[in-house]
Amino acid sequence: MVGRAHKPTALAATPGLAPQPTVTFSPDNTSVTAELPTGESVSVLLYGATVTSWKDSSGDEKLWLSTAAKLDGTKAVRGGIPLVFPVFGPPPSAPHPTANLPQHGFARTSVWEFLGKSTSESTPAEGAKAADDLSVKLDFGLSAASLSAETQKLWPFKFNLIYSVTLNPSTLTTSLVVTNDDDKPFDSQVLLHTYLRVNDISSVSIQGLSNSPYLDKLLSPQAQTSGPSDLTITQETDHVYSTPNGASDPVTVLENGKPRFVVTRDNLAQVVVWNPWTEKAAGMGDFEPKGGYKNMLCVEPGAVGTWQTLEPGDAFEGAQTISIAN
């Protein structure tokens, strides 16, 4: 799909230097994988800059990916972390520049360019292993020029997106910078559509979304306010929370009362919680196994409550960090 003459390879081993992260391309050049010397890894498909895998040091997968997900660039990936831009959900029916775009926009169905990697290592705390501080960042880019002529016509703005995926031993950070390169303003929404892997949805609870205004996309009227209890998932769920303290409210996913993931946000005021449950999962051709809804929970930080209007030359940045809590 994407040719790349000079593939990055593992950094050369220098005697006396601590082992460094490796970055490798898949044989067909469609996906890039970074691995820390301690064994954690992350893989990103150039199609959509979709994170398709995040593993801890024991090889345990942290993201849910459908076994029927299309990874060949014919359809947005069902699972991992698809990237939503410039519109969340079905486009508005009222006249708006995003009105003709597909559901969740074009970022998740466009081929991104791999811009490079960087590594960092802070001074380790006394007694800590150097590798504990080691991180690797992969940068990806997408601009109007790389969209198909058809998509450029549907959304006629010059923009630049830089998506960075940073792997630390116990965290994954994904951040998006949107820059308006046009001479007119544009509106956009951003969402990081993270499919977390859980052992059993019936033992999951979610902290950090209580007493919060939210839209229930399955109900009319949609506007609701959550109660004081932790959220549990017992049926199809499609909620858009605007937490009281905005992006500074962390969201914790627990299983059997034990924290598994903590999601923190930067500049992303909303959190979508989505689980398709039985019927919706059954109706999605690329959702397999059908019982997979028991093993996934989408916790999706986003700026989707309103439109982010960017003036020419201005930029918007939003990020999530997912920490493994046990």
Ligand SMILES: O=P(O)(O)OC[C@H]1O[C@@H](O)[C@H](O)[C@@H](O)[C@@H]1O
């Ligand atoms: O099937 P898609 O386009 O990937 O969307 C999956 C879900 O994504 C969620 O973010 C939306 O809130 C849901 O309404 C939607 O059904």
